[in-house]
Amino acid sequence: MVSPVLHGHHSPVNLTPCPVPFVNTPYHFSIRDINIYKKNCGLVTIMEEGLSKGSINNGIGGVESKGRDIEVAKHASGGVCDLLLRVLALVLTLVAAIVLGLDKQTKLVSVQFVDTLPPVHVPATAKWQYASAFVYFVVANVIACAYAASSLLLVKIKGLGTLLSVVDALMVALLFSCNGATTAIGVIGFQGNSHLQWHKVCHVFSKFCNQVAVSIILSLLGSIAFLLLVLLKLHRRT
Amino acid sequence: MASSGDPEFISSSTPLPPDGNDNYFKFDVILRFLLFAASLVTVVVMVTSNETKLVLFQGIPVPQPAKFGYSPAFIYFVTAFSVSGLYSIITTLASLSVVKKPHLKTNFLLHFIFWDSLILGIIASATGAVGGVAYVGLKGNKHLGWGKICGTYDKFCSHTAGSFAVALFGCVVTLLLIWLSAYAMQRRIPK
Numbered sequence: 001m002v003s004p005v006l007h008g009h010h011s012p013v014n015l016t017p018c019p020v021p022f023v024n025t026p027y028h029f030s031i032r033d034i035n036i037y038k039k040n041c042g043l044v045t046i047m048e049e050g051l052s053k054g055s056i057n058n059g060i061g062g063v064e065s066k067g068r069d070i071e072v073a074k075h076a077s078g079g080v081c082d083l084l085l086r087v088l089a090l091v092l093t094l095v096a097a098i099v100l101g102l103d104k105q106t107k108l109v110s111v112q113f114v115d116t117l118p119p120v121h122v123p124a125t126a127k128w129q130y131a132s133a134f135v136y137f138v139v140a141n142v143i144a145c146a147y148a149a150s151s152l153l154l155v156k157i158k159g160l161g162t163l164l165s166v167v168d169a170l171m172v173a174l175l176f177s178c179n180g181a182t183t184a185i186g187v188i189g190f191q192g193n194s195h196l197q198w199h200k201v202c203h204v205f206s207k208f209c210n211q212v213a214v215s216i217i218l219s220l221l222g223s224i225a226f227l228l229l230v231l232l233k234l235h236r237r238t
Numbered sequence: 239m240a241s242s243g244d245p246e247f248i249s250s251s252t253p254l255p256p257d258g259n260d261n262y263f264k265f266d267v268i269l270r271f272l273l274f275a276a277s278l279v280t281v282v283v284m285v286t287s288n289e290t291k292l293v294l295f296q297g298i299p300v301p302q303p304a305k306f307g308y309s310p311a312f313i314y315f316v317t318a319f320s321v322s323g324l325y326s327i328i329t330t331l332a333s334l335s336v337v338k339k340p341h342l343k344t345n346f347l348l349h350f351i352f353w354d355s356l357i358l359g360i361i362a363s364a365t366g367a368v369g370g371v372a373y374v375g376l377k378g379n380k381h382l383g384w385g386k387i388c389g390t391y392d393k394f395c396s397h398t399a400g401s402f403a404v405a406l407f408g409c410v411v412t413l414l415l416i417w418l419s420a421y422a423m424q425r426r427i428p429k
Contacts, residue, residue, distance in 0.1 A: 132373055169416045
């Protein structure tokens, strides 16, 4: 049984006189009790995660202020990192979707139908809609961007922390899979595949292929941002 | 008074519900074993998919093989799932050891989430790569001049499709593992 302890050498900050009768009562102190106490008195000092020591001060609630400052600072910086990563993910996936979505190149290709006739110049177009992997890439990046935007608004609501983590992990899987698909198609377009008789196209449409490469890199950075979000949540819970 | 009360304070904090964490590690072991099984099946089915068929080349039927090694995407797929199989063996054993020694729970939860996320990224990109290439092999792409190959090589295509389906299942299992670990970590912190 722990009896209330008087700390005379430092004063807690943000005090509200508390109607709950903590004075002169032997009281087991635990994090749940602190949170209940917080709700009763409107005292905004205590972090939600981890264990903490607390003490009762003259019947007015408070915590050792040094511990409180460190813990609130950790919580606040974690929140700032979270928002920053979400904004980064939003921007990166948006730009990746736009860069590939506006990708189009037309070139005059000389085709020789018959050996005797001179080669004929035919305009050939490369659009991103021509490969299903690119369509999947754009759609997945748009979904990830929309999710990042909506999670920026929802991150302040306290109960949704784990749900956001869960959907973050889902976005990691989605983005990594679309990156893999586009990279595979891009590599085939770049090198061709002689065994399967798939000829390379990037030597003709070089601007198109460069834009695809840039888009893949941006989306990869966006998916790493989502991965860091999952790991940041993990780091904050310890 | 405060210092003498500390051990009592730690022990008198709100006790965690015991059922959740025991069940968590049972589910964890089961899911990790499923991941191992999925990785193994994926790799084996992909590796045994070689097929040789007679293809008409300039009027002469020539035996033309189709192997998984002909495409870099398939090689990456097999490599990624081999890594995942090895990882799932190690973590299944780690998870089993935690069931025996429950005091290591929190450490292992952290490591599990971290490595599970990395493996999810690798597996998902491999699945996506094979999905993209196999789809072009199935339907062809007339804009790019890439012909479909599944009409000729049916065994190769069916092996690839089966491997892709099991790989997708493996991705889902890894995602469930991350969700389980996140849920278990949330429950450890009494609200």
